[in-house]
Amino acid sequence: MLRSLVKPLARAGQDEPPSSPPRHTLSRLFSYLRPYRLRMLVTLGIYVVCVTLTQLYPFIDRKLIDEHIAVGNPDGFLPLLFLAVVMHAVNWGGVYVRLHLIQRISWNILVDLRQQLFRHVAGLSFKFHENEPVGKTMTRFIGDANTLNDFLTNQVANVVNDVMSGLIVIVLMFAINPTLTLIALCMLPVLTAIGLYMRPRLYEGWERVRENMTRFNIFLAENIAGMRVIQAFVRENVNLGQFQAANQRVVTEWMKVIGLQSWFSPLVEITRSTALVIVLFIAANRLGVGGEVLTVGTLVAFTAYINNLWAPISTLTNMYVVLQATLASADKVFQLLDTQPTVTDAPNAVALPPIKGEIVFDHVYFGYDESRNALEDVSLRIAPGQLVALVGQTGSGKTTLASLVCRFYDVTGGRITVDGYDVRAVTQQSLRSQIGVVLQEPFIFSDTIANNIRYGRPDATIEEVIAAAKQANCHDFIMRLSDGYETVAHERGSQFSVGQRQLLSIARAILADPRVIVLDEATSAVDTETERLIQDAFEKLMAAEDSPHGRRTAIVIAHRLSTIRKADQIVVLKHGRIVEVGNHQTLVNKPGGYYAALVRAQATGH
Ligand SMILES: Nc1ncnc2c1ncn2[C@@H]1O[C@H](COP(=O)(O)OP(=O)(O)OP(=O)(O)O)[C@@H](O)[C@H]1O
Ligand SMILES: [Mg+2]
Numbered sequence: 001m002l003r004s005l006v007k008p009l010a011r012a013g014q015d016e017p018p019s020s021p022p023r024h025t026l027s028r029l030f031s032y033l034r035p036y037r038l039r040m041l042v043t044l045g046i047y048v049v050c051v052t053l054t055q056l057y058p059f060i061d062r063k064l065i066d067e068h069i070a071v072g073n074p075d076g077f078l079p080l081l082f083l084a085v086v087m088h089a090v091n092w093g094g095v096y097v098r099l100h101l102i103q104r105i106s107w108n109i110l111v112d113l114r115q116q117l118f119r120h121v122a123g124l125s126f127k128f129h130e131n132e133p134v135g136k137t138m139t140r141f142i143g144d145a146n147t148l149n150d151f152l153t154n155q156v157a158n159v160v161n162d163v164m165s166g167l168i169v170i171v172l173m174f175a176i177n178p179t180l181t182l183i184a185l186c187m188l189p190v191l192t193a194i195g196l197y198m199r200p201r202l203y204e205g206w207e208r209v210r211e212n213m214t215r216f217n218i219f220l221a222e223n224i225a226g227m228r229v230i231q232a233f234v235r236e237n238v239n240l241g242q243f244q245a246a247n248q249r250v251v252t253e254w255m256k257v258i259g260l261q262s263w264f265s266p267l268v269e270i271t272r273s274t275a276l277v278i279v280l281f282i283a284a285n286r287l288g289v290g291g292e293v294l295t296v297g298t299l300v301a302f303t304a305y306i307n308n309l310w311a312p313i314s315t316l317t318n319m320y321v322v323l324q325a326t327l328a329s330a331d332k333v334f335q336l337l338d339t340q341p342t343v344t345d346a347p348n349a350v351a352l353p354p355i356k357g358e359i360v361f362d363h364v365y366f367g368y369d370e371s372r373n374a375l376e377d378v379s380l381r382i383a384p385g386q387l388v389a390l391v392g393q394t395g396s397g398k399t400t401l402a403s404l405v406c407r408f409y410d411v412t413g414g415r416i417t418v419d420g421y422d423v424r425a426v427t428q429q430s431l432r433s434q435i436g437v438v439l440q441e442p443f444i445f446s447d448t449i450a451n452n453i454r455y456g457r458p459d460a461t462i463e464e465v466i467a468a469a470k471q472a473n474c475h476d477f478i479m480r481l482s483d484g485y486e487t488v489a490h491e492r493g494s495q496f497s498v499g500q501r502q503l504l505s506i507a508r509a510i511l512a513d514p515r516v517i518v519l520d521e522a523t524s525a526v527d528t529e530t531e532r533l534i535q536d537a538f539e540k541l542m543a544a545e546d547s548p549h550g551r552r553t554a555i556v557i558a559h560r561l562s563t564i565r566k567a568d569q570i571v572v573l574k575h576g577r578i579v580e581v582g583n584h585q586t587l588v589n590k591p592g593g594y595y596a597a598l599v600r601a602q603a604t605g606h
Contacts, residue, residue, distance in 0.1 A: 066297030162312030195317025205257030366411030444493025456512030
């Protein structure tokens with residue numbers, strides 16, 4: 001019953017949610033602008049003022065030329081000139097202020113969006129982080145977030161700017177000479193048609209470039225992370241070949257778009273030049289247009305206006321591309337934001353009170369995917385303070401079983417309780433903060449050693465950090481480092497051996513002082529001295545010398561007989577099922593038992 005109930009829930013969030021209609025995507029996108037709407041309105045207002053001023057210059061120039069310079073009339077010349085200077089000054093001031101305002105809004109939105117993304121991604125379950133390539137998730141934070149932010153600020157401002165420019169120019173042109181305006185504008189539909197024909201094709205081209213860029217990023221991120229393996233297997237040349245292919249694909253797609261693009265700009269130029277030629281032709285032949293012969297001032301103003309009109313109209317036809325690219329990015333970002341964690345706190349989840357450390361597996365079933373169960377009908381009771389060793393062949397489900405205690409995944413059948421509380425009924429935070437996990441491959445962050453040790457308790461003092469490090473037998477090697485506890489670890493702690501990393505993460509666990517410990521012993525062979533240090537550190541960790549509650553409950557995935565031998569319960573897993581349970585004494589003599597065979601093999605060194 002429970003199994004059938006839980007299963008659909010556990011699976012539900014794993015698929016990416018479908019994309020919503022463009023209208024919804026856009027309105028959701030604009031909601032990021034809401035907190036800044038007042039500042040944005042002011043900014044857009046400044047844009048409008050600047051645009052108006054800019055477009056008034058040719059109008060004033062025309063007046064200066066026709067009414068003063070051409071006819072040698074000094075009256076009113078200076079005030080007009082002064083007006084032009086003031087307008088320029090106001091415009092420059094406006095450009096300065098709007099640049100600052102728009103940049104500030106833009107960065108605020110980007111910071112908001114990235115905060116929201118990080119908070120969300122940090123809340124997503126193991127399933128998501130295992131399935132999604134790091135390069136892809138990073139693209140959402142960097143490339144896509146930038147696209148959205150650019151759209152909301154710069155592109156919105158550009159549209160206002162361009163539409164206003166276009167309208168003002170056309171109005172002023174009509175004010176000067178309506179017939180000439182109509183003649184000059186006859187090339188506009190041609191320009192628009194070219195834009196509408198070319199832009200979607202350009203968009204598709206750029207999309208292909210972007211897709212190949214993402215693939216390139218994923219390839220690169222993975223290869224840099226896996227460089228040691230590449231070198232160990234002398235794969236440099238093979239991977240270089242693959243890298244070159246990925247590299248080349250980006251160039252090929254890029255050049256295809258450029259081929260198309262290089263048609264576009266000249267075509268726009270041709271329409272603009274044609275409009276100019278028509279106006280010049282009329283002026284040169286002194287043809288009367290709209291009842292008057294073209295004056296020099298009108299010619300100057302018209303030439304300027306034609307130039308000023310082509311630029312915004314050309315960029316406006318580009319809005320299609322910008323909009324498509326933005327919608328594509330927004331879809332990806334919102335899909336990520338809509339991806340639900342597979343493991344969530346129940347609506348009525350309570351905080352798990354301080355526990356004694358009793359863990360019960362009650363007919364637990366679990367599968368990473370529907371096709372196969374990684375654990376089947378696992379039942380096990382671990383009393384507070386007990387040490388349980390999980391053994392079994394590789395892939396038998398040891399790590400899986402251990403990670404279910406922390407509720408990194410939800411069981412698909414049965415239940416797991418901690419001190420009688422179903423792990424699904426309590427908040428994840430209250431559960432995990434009472435369980436210390438030492439991973440098979442401990443993760444060290446590129447921060448100081450001290451901060452790495454106080455990872456689970458950021459407020460711990462340096463004295464507490466040192467005390468934990470001493471217990472975990474890593475104080476000596478830390479003191480040998482150049483800056484002691486202030487030494488900054490490389491990414492993933494690559495300057496430390498696996499053994500040292502494991503000692504550091506034991507110190508981390510000691511400092512966090514959890515009631516339950518889950519330890520995935522490093523499989524890689526460490527020297528006997530380090531092994532002794534780890535053993536000793538681990539024993540101190542379990543003994544919980546400073547704790548008033550006595551020994552901690554420990555689940556250890558052990559590879560070495562020395563650890564296993566001391567366990568209160570040895571649990572042998574095979575293909576996700578428990579096949580043997582007992583202590584060393586009861587299991588070692590069991591005829592045909594896995595554990596008995598293991599002991600014999602280790603004793604004889606096979
Ligand atoms: N993230 C995952 N997604 C899908 N399947 C997984 C995942 N992790 C483990 N499995 C599968 O679940 C089964 C149990 O794996 P698990 O990691 O628990 O084995 P293990 O006993 O810890 O092995 P080892 O001794 O090698 O660490 C294996 O068949 C494995 O292929
Ligand atoms: Mg494992």
